[in-house]
Amino acid sequence: MSQQFISSEIVESREGYILDYISNVYIKNTPEETQATQPFSQILVNDYNYEKSQIITRPQFFVKKSPSDTSGSFPIDIAVFKTPEKKENELYIIVECKQSMIKEGISQLKDYLTLSSAELGVWYNGKDTPVYLQKIITENGLVFKQIPNIPKRGERLEDIGLYKRKDLIVPHNLKAIFNSLRNHLAGNAIGTTRDEELAKQLINIIFTKIYDEKFTPPNEVVKF
Known part of the structure; x- marks a missing residue:
């Protein structure tokens, strides 16, 4: 999701920008932001109890195409980390907020999970029921399992729904x-x-x- 940022001084005299819930940075007002990214950011904090300090939204966190990639090539809509330090190897959940079809969105989410250390992924477009994925490493490679939900902060995966x-x-x-x-x-x-x-x-x-x-x-x- 390409993103444009603008200072608060300019925003006061220019329409078309909103305040990002996590970073307090002014961002361009798009349907993906207002219908998916911003609502799910609030859900992560208010319903799943994750701290804002554990989350990166805007500017976006990037996933590397390869281990040798120094810049990071793929922007993540919402990145949730295990700790507030937000180290790359502590990336825990990737949330993709796209207006695309479910099949296309999940395919992209799997690519991002494959290229990162994240264990869990969410696809959400603000309209359909979110899709939750768990990345499982096996002897034969990666397996993606659809799960009913993601854990709250401090909760184990096996505790979901209990x-x-x-x-x-x-x-x-x-x-x-x-x-x-x-x-x-x-x-x-x-x-x-x-x-x-x-x-x-x-x-x-x-x-x-x-x-x-x-x-x-x-x-x-x-x-x-």
Whole structure:
């Protein structure tokens, strides 16, 4: 994602720029930024508990084409590191925020994971349900496994989804979650994709979630 930066003094008298959530740098206002990169940056901090100091957005972090590459060739939309030192060998999660088709986006994400030390990847376009990948190193090479989610800060990969009711938090951006659910339902629907029908399915999901949380004791793992 090509990016243009501008000083705060100029921004005050010029439209078309927004403030990057992580870096506080003014960046060009594009659909990819407002619909995907900026919302997911906030999700990483507010819902997954990663520190801003662990994340690089703008200016972008670059992945090298080869070990001998000194400049880094491929820009990463969101790079999450294991520590605030943000060392190259501590790159943990790569998030690609593109308006491309899922197949193309995942292919590019796999390339970036292959060329970096990152263990996990996310593809997100702000409309469809995010795709989460785990990079696994085997004797026969790299294998990419689709996983249900990424870990929160301090959480193990095997702990994903095993949340006690008392540990649940209120997501900061319900609109984005509902949009993702709606698009997931539409993409898997057989027959009609009218919003009225999708709304009924969405309501069923919401009531199932409410029921699960209401009748699950605080110290037990929720099922839905």
